[in-house]
Amino acid sequence: MAKHGYLKEFTKGIVKENPVLCLVLGTCPTLAVTTSASNAIGMGVAATAVLICSNAVISALRKVIPDKVRIPAYITIIAGFVTIVQMLVKAFAPAINDSLGIFLPLIVVNCIILGRAEMFAGKNPVLPSILDGLGMGVGFTAALLCMGIIRELLGSGSVFGVQLLPFKILIFILPPGGFFVFGMLIMLANKLNTRAGREVKTTPCDGCPMAANCSQKAEKCGEKEAAEHVD
Amino acid sequence: MLIKSLVAVFLAAILTENYVLCKFLGICPFLGVSKKLNTAFGMSVAVTFVMVLATAVTFPIYTYVLVPAGIEYLQTVLFILIIAGLVQLVEIILKKYIPSLYKSLGIYLPLITTNCAVLGVTMLVLQKVDSTTLYDYTYLHALINAFGAGIGFMVAMVMFAGVRGRLESADIPKSLKGLPITLVSAALTALSFLGFAGVVDKLIPLS
Numbered sequence: 488m489a490k491h492g493y494l495k496e497f498t499k500g501i502v503k504e505n506p507v508l509c510l511v512l513g514t515c516p517t518l519a520v521t522t523s524a525s526n527a528i529g530m531g532v533a534a535t536a537v538l539i540c541s542n543a544v545i546s547a548l549r550k551v552i553p554d555k556v557r558i559p560a561y562i563t564i565i566a567g568f569v570t571i572v573q574m575l576v577k578a579f580a581p582a583i584n585d586s587l588g589i590f591l592p593l594i595v596v597n598c599i600i601l602g603r604a605e606m607f608a609g610k611n612p613v614l615p616s617i618l619d620g621l622g623m624g625v626g627f628t629a630a631l632l633c634m635g636i637i638r639e640l641l642g643s644g645s646v647f648g649v650q651l652l653p654f655k656i657l658i659f660i661l662p663p664g665g666f667f668v669f670g671m672l673i674m675l676a677n678k679l680n681t682r683a684g685r686e687v688k689t690t691p692c693d694g695c696p697m698a699a700n701c702s703q704k705a706e707k708c709g710e711k712e713a714a715e716h717v718d
Numbered sequence: 719m720l721i722k723s724l725v726a727v728f729l730a731a732i733l734t735e736n737y738v739l740c741k742f743l744g745i746c747p748f749l750g751v752s753k754k755l756n757t758a759f760g761m762s763v764a765v766t767f768v769m770v771l772a773t774a775v776t777f778p779i780y781t782y783v784l785v786p787a788g789i790e791y792l793q794t795v796l797f798i799l800i801i802a803g804l805v806q807l808v809e810i811i812l813k814k815y816i817p818s819l820y821k822s823l824g825i826y827l828p829l830i831t832t833n834c835a836v837l838g839v840t841m842l843v844l845q846k847v848d849s850t851t852l853y854d855y856t857y858l859h860a861l862i863n864a865f866g867a868g869i870g871f872m873v874a875m876v877m878f879a880g881v882r883g884r885l886e887s888a889d890i891p892k893s894l895k896g897l898p899i900t901l902v903s904a905a906l907t908a909l910s911f912l913g914f915a916g917v918v919d920k921l922i923p924l925s
Binding site (some may be wrong): 511514515517519546557558562563566567572573574589592593595596597598601603659661662663665666667669670673674677678681693 | 739740741742743744745746749759791792793794795798799802831832833834837838839842845884893895896897898899900901902904905906907908
């Protein structure tokens with residue numbers, strides 16, 4: 488693979504195949520932890536670390552893991568790294584541990600990570616897999632940060648704890664605000680994608696890690712108009 | 719007192735602590751499988767079943783194995799493996815002995831392993847054991863909580879399937895079509911659940 492090929496593995500996750508806004512994966516943490524910009528960064532970095540490590544290991548073991556038990560094997564590898572990250576965060580950034588709460592261990596079922604393992608790391612050599620993980624992680628963090636900044640600015644009038652607005656619209660840091668801001672961002676991403684002449688992904692099963700053993704596939708993925716995805 | 723606290727736990731899990739609309743767990747199936755009422759219902763039944771089963775297994779393992787041995791940090795790895803194994807087991811048993819049930823629920827089972835609501839229920843309940851002070855949070859409370867969480871998931875799914883049914887015939891701006899309008903309507907559904915805040919404490923005063 489040429490040099491620009493490696494670069495492409497890295498950059499595709501940030502814009503063209505942004506895991507949150509284009510592939511619509513990992514919606515739960517995206518909605519739950521983006522009540523402030525610093526939470527968003529914490530979650531993004533933790534998930535990126537897990538993503539890079541699990542991609543590297545899974546791709547190194549791709550010829551050893553039998554095809555039939557690959558999903559349980561991937562989950563075990565991912566869970567191992569999540570535990571390590573959890574312990575590191577608890578030791579060095581206890582404040583982030585408190586604010587992320589349950590969503591830190593739940594990185595294990597974040598479909599971006601299993602999705603990249605299934606789609607990319609299980610089929611490609613180690614170096615591209617690491618770059619793919621890094622790119623996807625940065626894309627995830629960027630989308631989270633984007634949502635975090637919007638929600639914190641409108642919901643508590645501040646960004647990274649610095650007060651900027653004299654008013655606050657509390658609803659934006661409550662659950663409904665999360666859904667609303669996420670909907671608006673996806674609308675924007677769809678619009679930009681259409682304008683750039685790129686096809687908007689309407690069959691979500693492209694990025695879904697469970698697509699291979701999803702028996703609803705025929706029924707669901709035949710429908711073109713709705714961009715939806717099953718965890 | 720016991721019955722009262724059980725009812726409080728059950729109602730709280732459905733209304734004030736709704737896993738989908740208040741805690742953002744299990745959003746993917748909430749958005750993905752809520753298009754038709756019958757699939758939404760089937761998915762919720764399967765999720766409820768696995769939630770109760772998973773809590774029934776993980777809660778004693780955590781309290782009687784992990785805590786005495788001082789290896790609580792293995793929680794994440796162990797719980798996800800237990801849930802994955804349980805889902806497989808249930809699938810095999812249903813396929814073999816109750817094929818009619820397998821036909822209606824079986825298709826949702828593989829999707830449940832990576833459903834964060836199931837893992838979330840088993841983990842959050844352990845935090846409640848430490849933080850509940852008004853009464854003893856027992857195994858029974860944990861099971862009722864899991865059942866309530868499943869029913870709460872069902873309420874959210876069925877409600878949302880109704881909302882989406884109305885969207886089908888609505889005239890939606892082009893760029894909002896598909897996921898964006900679904901998320902906006904999810905926001906409005908979540909808004910309605912905000913109204914339940916505090917209702918359980920007022921209905922069933924425990925102190």
